[in-house]
Amino acid sequence: MSLVINVNGSKREVVADAETPLLYVLRNDLDLKGARYGCGIGVCGACMVIVDGKAVQSCDVPVSAVAGKSITTIEGIGTSERPHPLQRAFIAEQAAQCGYCVSGIIMSAKALLDARPQPSDAEIREALAQNLCRCGTHTRILKAIRVAADGGAK
């Protein structure tokens, strides 16, 4: 079936089965590879995107459920030339190793900062409850989010 979804501020038409997980539509139909497959059951956060302001695991949501809603992916928040403050902070703090988890984590962090621009450290950790990192870059990631919340990297 044909569906229209609103991604990063533009309306996109896709032809896919209604039950197709949003993740595969983003990656394979819209060529937005920043959301990544990690578990398929919504527990690792590698595929995190923001839907109507909330962090959502796109592997676990049928595309038909997000029709008419506003979807933001990592590609929609910044570019190399104009990075989002979170992206700038992640580079400044060198907050990645393999980087596979990092776009999902940035999206969880963005949903948090959009709702609570000055979160406590505990709130930052809580916002990442659905994100896993296997390389063990956690302390740098927490610091990068703190830096972004506190006014950004120099």
Add this chain to the structure above:
Amino acid sequence: MSAAAPRKLPGSLETNRALDRWLSINADGTVTVRPGKVEIGQGILTALVQIVAEELDVAPSRIRLVGAATTLSPDEGITSGSRSIQESGIALRFAAAEAREILLQRAAVKLGVSVEQLTVSDGTVVSRAGGSVSYWDLTGENLLGREATAEAPPKMAADYVLIGRALQRIDLPAKVMGAPVYVHDLALPGMVHARVVRPPGAGMQLTGGEFAEVESMPGVVAVVRDGSFLAVVAAREEEAIRASRRLARVAQWHGGGALPASDPRYLLECETEDEVISEKGEGAAPPQSQTLSAEYSRPHIAHASLGPSCAVAEFKDGRYTIWTHSQGIFPLRRDLATALGIAEDVIEIAHMEGAGCYGHNGADDVACDAVLIARAVPGRPVRVQWMREDEFGWEPYGSPMVVRMQGALDGQGRIASWTHELWSHGHSTRPGGKGGVNLLGAWHLAKPVAAARPGNPPLPGGGSHRNAIPLYDFPRQRVVNHLARSAPLRTSAMRSLGAHANVFAIESFMDELALAAGADPVEFRLRHLKDERARAVVEKAASLAGWRAKEQGDGERGRGIGFARYKNLGCYVAVVVEVSVAETVRVNRAWCAVDVGQVINSDGVVNQLEGGIVQTVSWTLKERVAYDRNTVTSRNWIDYPILTFEEVPAIEVALIDRPELPPLGAGEGAQGPVAGAIGNAIYNAMKVRLRDMPFTRERLIAALV
């Protein structure tokens, strides 16, 4: 008369002597560098850029790194064992120094002066007598078309401008933008998606099934069956997934049921190859005041890469092209050629990044899957990604291990004798083994290709016996390796190999003996350490942590220390951790001192140590691959929890830089020391000794009652 054997060259130059295989100086003002080692999230490419830029005296931004590919890269074997700096880094250092010398000789001729009168600034050669010329003007065909001699001396440490600095990772900007940088993201024209359906249990064979109903599902291009290898190809990824689930339901299998009890002590019943790897006894055995013994273990552990393994392959006009995140594209090519019964030169493999692997995960196997499937749909690139359940269920695990220790104290509180016996499977079944191939799919074919004999890297680095020989100085010691070569579940290289369990046992037992001797754990270690670099990291970690002699926990909080020199020839690491023990064990803080010899990228080293500490806290507190008689039952993150953001410790890392000494890898130094430190901290807190990893709530309760 035979020619004299060529001089041994440094690092991987020894086996890849063509200078232009390593680098090119380009007329457009750039330098192309082609390492055979690959990025696996450890930041190696950035360190290699630093090394080349330093030796050539060019800005790092001029360096263009080309990912490893069988068509153009030097064969550097496998990216593993924390050896990339020693092998690729050293090779590139000498290759770049030699390229610089060649350029300077050309410049000297052109400027009519001697080489001594020249200096270089960002690729511009300047003569003290006036005049200048750039590398980019000097270069040309065949500039580096010769065999490396390694006779051009690299820079002295005192002259370094870039080495040792925290150069930012070259790969991170693209990653934080969500750019398509992984093999998972590769999209080729006409590409189709495939999924493999593995047997429901180990050792099971496919007998049949109603595959026709799957073939008629929407989008399905083909069901591929060869013996017990079963896969489905579809136009869209979600169609391939849906079809693979149906395929799994209709497939019929028999056999299985042969797995042992899910407890590492099954190793004690296995047939083993036994070897005394260290035996030392000076003088008559002294009178012994106390003798202790203890047994430690660790279970199967999963690499558990965050991104399940993925590969793309195409079979066209009799040739195979493969994109893979394998750690060793050349050994993979050799095994694939054997598995398919074809010549190596019809296979081209290019490396692309994957998620962090921490050793031998499913990367090579999924590449084989992609090739087997691509063979069935010629002319169409096939992308195969393992599902999360495939990765947990079929990756080669870190081997379970059991370690038995025995030690005796003399009357002066020193260790008089020490025995370390370990039981383990081999720690390497990577491609490139002997007597067969190490590719999962190839073993399931109708004409199966035999599995290579499981390997276990030899000493001095060692596999199961890595770090089994203590670095401490004991007058009498005996270390025995019991290798159970045949494994019911495949095991292979996982970050630090046997060092995690061996150092855990050694460091736990050191504390048990220190307690018996009435000694402080830090002082007790120093009492038995002659190596100055070892003493320095132990002292540094203790001072960072503000360690107080014989400090005691309070029944809930406690601290412990662990130390090792990785492989007894790599980096030195000492770690103090603080735990708090309530319903579960939690590591609150870690203080770490590390000596990697010469530091190439200071932040890269710190990042590797921090990551190593967090991952080891996770292994040691939480991780165990569970299985029943048929199959692995840990199939996703719910069955196999890892450390979360809520649970990570605060970490402080101190580098002891030794710019005059050779650089050593940093990726695997923390695993053993951290595991030992956690066990010791729990004892310090609670006066209970946990000897079986992981230290879960159940284990804690069992130890307390």
